Amino acid sequence: MPYRAVLRSVRVVSLVAALVLLAGCASTNGSVTPKPPPASLTTLYGQLDQASRSYETALQQTRAGDTQGAQKTLDASLDQLRDAAAHCGVTPGCDSQRFFSVFDHLLRLKDGSFIGDQAPDEEASGPPLAPLAGQAGASSLPEAQRSVTLLRGHQLSELIAMNGPVKAALEMWLTQWRGNLTEAYVNYQFLRQQMWPQYQSEGLPEALLFGIMAKESGGKVHAVSRSGAAGPLQFMYATGIRFGLSDQDGFDLRFDPTESARANAEYVNEQLKAFNDNLELTLAAYNGGEGRMRRLVGDNTSVSFYDPRIYAQLSQETRDYVPSVLAAAWLFLHPDSYNLRFPRVDGQQGNVTLKRTASLSELTVCLGSFNDMPQGWFRTLRNLNPRLDPQQEQPVGTSVRIPKSLENVYAARCVDGPWPILASDLHGAVVPVFPNPPAATDPVVRYTVRRGDTLGSIVRKHGGCSSETEVARMNNLKFNHVKAGQVLKLPSCR
The missing domain is CATH 1.20.1440 (de novo design (two linked rop proteins))
Structure with a gap:
């Protein structure tokens, strides 16, 4: 230090x-001795x-x-x-x-x-950048960088106000959302080598990347929202296209963690410039739309996100979103200070060349719960190989990205022995498929009474397959009386 x-x-x-x-x-009147x-x-x-x-x-x-x-x-x-x-x-x-x-x-x-x-209290020009992915392995992405977090010349911690909404979000992450936060952290550790360098090269803090990802998808690369936002950072289709997340050989680049992080970093920097480095307004734009935020803010980019003129006109989703992202970023920086302990995860990436045909699902069965992963490795394998159909068997010679710590486990468990045989047998199980049965015919038809109709004439028009007594009973008619406009239930003749 x-x-x-x-x-x-x-x-x-x-x-x-x-x-x-x-x-x-604090003293009272000079002539009175405080208690x-x-x-x-x-x-x-x-x-x-x-x-x-x-x-x-x-x-x-x-x-x-x-x-x-x-x-x-x-x-x-x-x-x-x-x-x-x-x-x-x-x-x-x-x-x-x-x-x-x-x-x-x-x-x-x-x-x-x-x-x-x-x-x-001195101005900082920014932290030294670690080598980018491709220049060195995951070990070159130092954990200490999490404390050196600058955002366009400002400490990230200077921009996170500990107000009511942020405190409430901290409580949610530490209670009801605690499992989601931990899961997001584990997922992020295995994606860090792909995503963090994209943020780092744009001069953005890692904690912000984690906060956005934790709130958006929980680190699930293939997440898709009800509104159509997709990927680990949940880009809408049109916004994704604007930042280069198009379809590539039939693959939606919004699901690519590297490309998604690059596009997100570019978007954040674009909006920070538009909102005079106001992080809260930038996050609100990411969630609620930059057009709407610019109309609300106008020329006064120094206005607070919590100003009633802004805050009151936002959706409840955006009001919750901004403090939730900031709270997750704060916990990423200071877990121990909030009685939070993230799992120790070796996120260094490796790869294996398949020695036998296997799908990601089969590899998940072979790898089991090795290295204390009680939920197994399916999510991690999917995240690291977003272009592969997890159920599609890949041929011998296919390169599959896996955590570095699993390379030897693959060789020991997934090439020979009982586990790949079991995995293949389960994966190849045949589930009987039958054609859908014909839709049941509605036993009741409905008829709207016309002027001049009587119950007897209606029964006769209907084919005479029922009686006036039966129709009267089905419709609770008194004295077999019907009137124009009334809808009657009639038994089906089929």
Whole structure:
């Protein structure tokens, strides 16, 4: 961790903590001595100051060259604030918002403390780019890039306001949508080598890519919405064509993760330019249509997404979409700070050349649940091979993309032995197919009574296959009386 960055972080956090403490001790009229706060409250507020002082320890560790120890100290200060905030909720007179504000600010400073030799209050020109896919393998896409997240010269964390809608979305991702978030994360790890370089080359943060994908498709490459949006980033057909996602040899490029990420990055940058780098308006345009957003915003591109003049005129879907994307991006950056643990996934990609005929479905049976994948590998194989029909057997010699960690597993389980035989037998099972039975004839026909009709004349017109008594009973007629315009049920003569 750069010495100057840590030093400035210490100064800023110390100032923030001091301001918070001063706010908690606001004076009344000079002639009146304020009532001292309870001891428990003083203890809790003292922990805010202690969290600030922990940065002094981190500074000393940095001077000694112990950067890992400094990082642990930073993390410990966040843990301390979390614990204090929990006690604050059950302590009379404690303002929990103070803890949340400091906690949120520490996370943002933690993001900013890793940008070269720059402190959070200095302008940043952007993080160094890792080699693009094709130049190096997945290992060249460093995990540390997730902390170095810039968006057109701004920290991504600076653009995510912790307001009510974003907090509500955080709760949804951490509760009802938690399984969806985890699934999206796992899917993304296996697609990262294809998708992240496209965003990186456009100078966009990885967390934003994940947030959009998590909300749009959950990382399912072949997802199609009810409105016709398709692919991992859910492009509508016309918008996809505008950004080069056309049909290629019968394959819809919206389903290609690399091309979809490229087009999405170009779209986001186009809309950021149109909306003066307003990320929230850009996301609203992606969900609700850029034409509609430009009409609502007009020339005032500095207007907030949450301004009632904008927010009130948007669909509920778009109101939910924007904070949901931002919340997923925030959790991607700071899972541990929200008691969230993503699975450890080795997403490095590899490939195998088929030694025997097999479909993706058969390979899924052979690979089983290896490497702790309780749901199996079907989704991953489909995502990595979007052009292949998963049920279509591929001939010997076909190159199939799979996770690198499965290359040896394929050789051990899917070439010889019982598993490929079982997979082939299941895949080749014949399901009886019978022609659809003829549609049952409606046993009832309907007749609209005309002027001059009587029940007897109607029965006779109908072929005489029923009686006046039967028709009267079917229609609850009194005294066999009918009137013009009345619809009668008559038994079918067939």
